[in-house]
Amino acid sequence: MIKHSQLKQISWVIFFSAFVIIILAGIGFLITTNILFLGFSDFMYYLQKSRTWINIATTIWTASIATVLSMFVGIPVGYMLARYKFPCQKFMETLIDLPVMVPPAAVGIFLLGLFKTFPLSSATSILGIKVDHALSGVIVAQFTVTVSFCIRLTMASFKTVSPRYEYVGRSLGASLPYAFFKISLPLAKNSLLVALIIVWARSCAEWESLMLFVGGIQGRTDVMPFAVYLDFVGGKLGWALTTSMFCVLIAIVSMYAVHRIGGKAHVR
Amino acid sequence: MIRVKNLRISLSSFVMRNINLEINTGEYFILIGPTGCGKTVLIETLVGIRKPDSGEIWINNQNVTSQFPEERNVGYLPQDFALFPHMTVEENIAFGLKARRKEKKYIQSVISNLAESLGISNLLLRYTQGLSGGEKQRVALAGALATEPEVVFLDEPLSSVDENNREILCNELKEIHSRFKTTFIHVSHSFEEVSEMADRIAVINNGTVEQVDTVENIMYHPVSKFVAQFTRTKNIFEGTTNGNEILVNENIRLTTKYKTTGTVLITIRQEVIKILEESKESKESKEGYDNVFKGKIIKLAKRNNIVSIVIDIGIPITIYTMDYELVERIKSKSIVYIRIPIESIHVINV
Numbered sequence: 001m002i003k004h005s006q007l008k009q010i011s012w013v014i015f016f017s018a019f020v021i022i023i024l025a026g027i028g029f030l031i032t033t034n035i036l037f038l039g040f041s042d043f044m045y046y047l048q049k050s051r052t053w054i055n056i057a058t059t060i061w062t063a064s065i066a067t068v069l070s071m072f073v074g075i076p077v078g079y080m081l082a083r084y085k086f087p088c089q090k091f092m093e094t095l096i097d098l099p100v101m102v103p104p105a106a107v108g109i110f111l112l113g114l115f116k117t118f119p120l121s122s123a124t125s126i127l128g129i130k131v132d133h134a135l136s137g138v139i140v141a142q143f144t145v146t147v148s149f150c151i152r153l154t155m156a157s158f159k160t161v162s163p164r165y166e167y168v169g170r171s172l173g174a175s176l177p178y179a180f181f182k183i184s185l186p187l188a189k190n191s192l193l194v195a196l197i198i199v200w201a202r203s204c205a206e207w208e209s210l211m212l213f214v215g216g217i218q219g220r221t222d223v224m225p226f227a228v229y230l231d232f233v234g235g236k237l238g239w240a241l242t243t244s245m246f247c248v249l250i251a252i253v254s255m256y257a258v259h260r261i262g263g264k265a266h267v268r
Numbered sequence: 269m270i271r272v273k274n275l276r277i278s279l280s281s282f283v284m285r286n287i288n289l290e291i292n293t294g295e296y297f298i299l300i301g302p303t304g305c306g307k308t309v310l311i312e313t314l315v316g317i318r319k320p321d322s323g324e325i326w327i328n329n330q331n332v333t334s335q336f337p338e339e340r341n342v343g344y345l346p347q348d349f350a351l352f353p354h355m356t357v358e359e360n361i362a363f364g365l366k367a368r369r370k371e372k373k374y375i376q377s378v379i380s381n382l383a384e385s386l387g388i389s390n391l392l393l394r395y396t397q398g399l400s401g402g403e404k405q406r407v408a409l410a411g412a413l414a415t416e417p418e419v420v421f422l423d424e425p426l427s428s429v430d431e432n433n434r435e436i437l438c439n440e441l442k443e444i445h446s447r448f449k450t451t452f453i454h455v456s457h458s459f460e461e462v463s464e465m466a467d468r469i470a471v472i473n474n475g476t477v478e479q480v481d482t483v484e485n486i487m488y489h490p491v492s493k494f495v496a497q498f499t500r501t502k503n504i505f506e507g508t509t510n511g512n513e514i515l516v517n518e519n520i521r522l523t524t525k526y527k528t529t530g531t532v533l534i535t536i537r538q539e540v541i542k543i544l545e546e547s548k549e550s551k552e553s554k555e556g557y558d559n560v561f562k563g564k565i566i567k568l569a570k571r572n573n574i575v576s577i578v579i580d581i582g583i584p585i586t587i588y589t590m591d592y593e594l595v596e597r598i599k600s601k602s603i604v605y606i607r608i609p610i611e612s613i614h615v616i617n618v
Binding site: 162164165167168169172173174175176182183186187189 | 312316317336337338340341342343346347350354363364367411415421
């Protein structure tokens, strides 16, 4: 015989589960309807086209370079913000957060202004670096949008590691860099890996700033989100849908990796 | 020797001031005080994690005030020992030596000697998760002792240990200290926990050092009401004196060895007050013993093998005894006699 309290508890579980099912069904519905709309034969046709794979490869390598650059800057800045207190810290954090809060399109416009004026305009022309309508511009845009995001994530990663480990290490004779590389970095490894994946996935998804800063030229700067837009505007809906499927696939693989790694305390 | 001179440390709204300490080489020194009194702040400053506003810290005739922790040659064991979870026990012990770029051969010999000495040879290849409290303590000490530090700082190392294991770990700490003869500075908030381990104790209250002395002197000759209360002295009374007699509560006259005038605070340790049995009582009174009082038992409780008896002699006097036979004999009586030895009455000028 089920008691009244047990019945109440079961009804609550059903009530909450219903929302989870609605969300999962919604996502499943969204993907399957689009696959059906596209059709399996069309999907296979687009898969055989080299342009699809060039877009995927371009996205992966530009996002990877942007992620490496973001982590290269994000790790020391995130560590500083997590460990030390200094004057104007809140103001500095606000400035760092700006690219997260400002629309990516506005970031693109600002980048355009930055590279069209002195000193960067002169520096790029002297060094022969071309950012508009070039993949180097894609990397700059991806980096600019994701770096503050990266700093936030690395800061949170270092905050998960108690500073006492470093204190002990330093009292044992380790210099600050030695303690950082041998203690803090390995202990924050999992969270940093999660940060890296999220930043990479975000870089893969960036396009608004690219559109304004770099400009889209098919076959040159069309990373996946850009290709989706260009194909849609050009009326190639099937191609746009196929590329979108890969965007979803990248997001699913990334988030799965985040959940798998994020659940572990640390990596030995 | 470690010398701390006029140290001042400030944290947003909390200030530690006039900290002066002299700790002898090889001493087991304990910094004790209630939660929030500044013990951890002080130890972190001595380790080099915090910078003081002013004052000096000297370790073996070297002014280390402006030095980084890695330059001070100290060992530091925080609460829960903070063993590196991504390293094996062996790697934990070797960490300080590797940081100091010692030769592999030397590192191996230090590890094996320490592991054998501390009984952790069987743990060397294990990771630190899953080690017991005692094993963690020994591994952390091995890591700290491997670099042959001038002093080892222990910040409440027993705080995360359960009641049953605390005594075992206390004994182990004391034993390791006497074997390695390194200076230990141990922070604790519990007087009972560390009173048997300490060579000397510094009692800290609200950012200042109230008293530095041996355990016995701190217990029997506290310099303030706070120290008396912190060391669990149960009998603390205010009185007036003119000479060597103190009047407490207008009707109790206590004879002391001190000669002073005015308002005073008196402290009497509960372990030294004697309960007189009837036959002895008359004899002791006749022989002119001072401070013999007649009173009524108002409370009797047994805790941790000690019987606590509260007797009202006009003021409530608490007595601790382990003489269970005596307790059995007197517990049915409503009136008993007690004697407060003259030398056990400590007077603090208010």
